[in-house]
Amino acid sequence: HPGVNVYRFLISFGVSGPGDIPVSAFLSFSAWYNFAYVAVSSVMIWIADFLVIYRCYIIWGCQYEIIAIPSLLLIISIATNGINWYFFLHPSQLPFVAVKPLLDLVYPGHLAQNIITTGLIAWKLWMQHMRSRRIGLRVSSSITLMTVARIIVESAMIYTLQMVSLVILYFLKHPALILPQEAIVPSTGIIFVLMSIRVHLARQEASKLSQTTSVFLPSWIGRIEDEERKPGADWLQDEFDWRVSRASSVALPIDGA
Numbered sequence: 669h670p671g672v673n674v675y676r677f678l679i680s681f682g683v684s685g686p687g688d689i690p691v692s693a694f695l696s697f698s699a700w701y702n703f704a705y706v707a708v709s710s711v712m713i714w715i716a717d718f719l720v721i722y723r724c725y726i727i728w729g730c731q732y733e734i735i736a737i738p739s740l741l742l743i744i745s746i747a748t749n750g751i752n753w754y755f756f757l758h759p760s761q762l763p764f765v766a767v768k769p770l771l772d773l774v775y776p777g778h779l780a781q782n783i784i785t786t787g788l789i790a791w792k793l794w795m796q797h798m799r800s801r802r803i804g805l806r807v808s809s810s811i812t813l814m815t816v817a818r819i820i821v822e823s824a825m826i827y828t829l830q831m832v833s834l835v836i837l838y839f840l841k842h843p844a845l846i847l848p849q850e851a852i853v854p855s856t857g858i859i860f861v862l863m864s865i866r867v868h869l870a871r872q873e874a875s876k877l878s879q880t881t882s883v884f885l886p887s888w889i890g891r892i893e894d895e896e897r898k899p900g901a902d903w904l905q906d907e908f909d910w911r912v913s914r915a916s917s918v919a920l921p922i923d924g925a
Contacts (some may be wrong), residue, residue: 697756716856
C-alpha cells in the first residue's frame with residue numbers, strides 16, 4: 669500500500685503535463701495505480717471493521733444479535749465496493765447515474781458502522797463498571813473498565829473524525845478530499861496499536877499507584893508466621909488471635925509508631 673501510494677504521488681506531481689492538476693490524476697480510477705490503491709484501502713478498512721465487530725461480539729458475551737447491524741453494514745460495504753470496482757474498470761458498461769448512489773454510500777456506511785460498534789463497546793464497559801460499583805467491587809491493582817472505555821473511545825475518534833471529514837468533503841465535492849483519504853488507511857492500524865500502548869501504560873501507572881497506597885501489615889505478623897513453622901509453637905496461635913482482636917478494637921499497629 670505505501671509503495672502504490674508513493675507511486676501515485678510521483679505520477680501526479682512529477683509526470684503529469686503542465687496542463688494537468690495533481691488532483692485530476694488522483695481521481696482517474698481507470699489507472700492501475702489508483703485502482704490498486706482503492707482495492708487495497710478497501711480491504712484494509714474491511715479487516716479493521718471486522719476486528720472491531722469481533723471485539724464487540726466478544727465483549728457482549730458472544731451475542732450474535734448485538735453485531736447484526738454492524739455485520740449487515742459490512743456486507744453492504746463489500747457488495748457496493750465490488751460494484752464500484754467493476755465500474756472503475758469498465759466505466760462504459762454501467763451508467764454513472766446507477767452507480768452514483770453506491771459511491772455515495774461508501775463513506776457514510778463506514779462511519780455508521782464505526783459509530784455503532786464503538787458505541788456498543790463503550791456502553792457495555794460502562795454498564796459493567798456501574799454494576800461493579802453497585803455491588804461494592806473496587807479494582808485497585810489494575811485499570812478500571814471506565815479507563816478502558818475511555819481509551820477505546822478516544823483512540824477510535826481518530827478514525828471517526830477522519831470519516832466525518834471524508835463525508836463532508838465528498839458531498840461538497842471539495843478537492844481537499846484527497847487529504848483525509850490518504851490518511852484513513854494508516855489510521856486503521858494506528859488505532860489498534862494506540863489502544864494497546866495506552867492500556868499498557870495505564871496498567872503500569874495503576875500498578876505503581878496501588879503499590880504506593882497499599883496497606884502495610886505490622887511486622888509481628890510475619891514473625892509469628894515464621895515461629896509457627898517451628899515444632900511446639902501452638903501457643904503462637906493464641907498470641908496471634910489476641911493481638912488481632914486487640915488491634916481491631918483500637919488501630920492497626922505499625923512498626924515505629
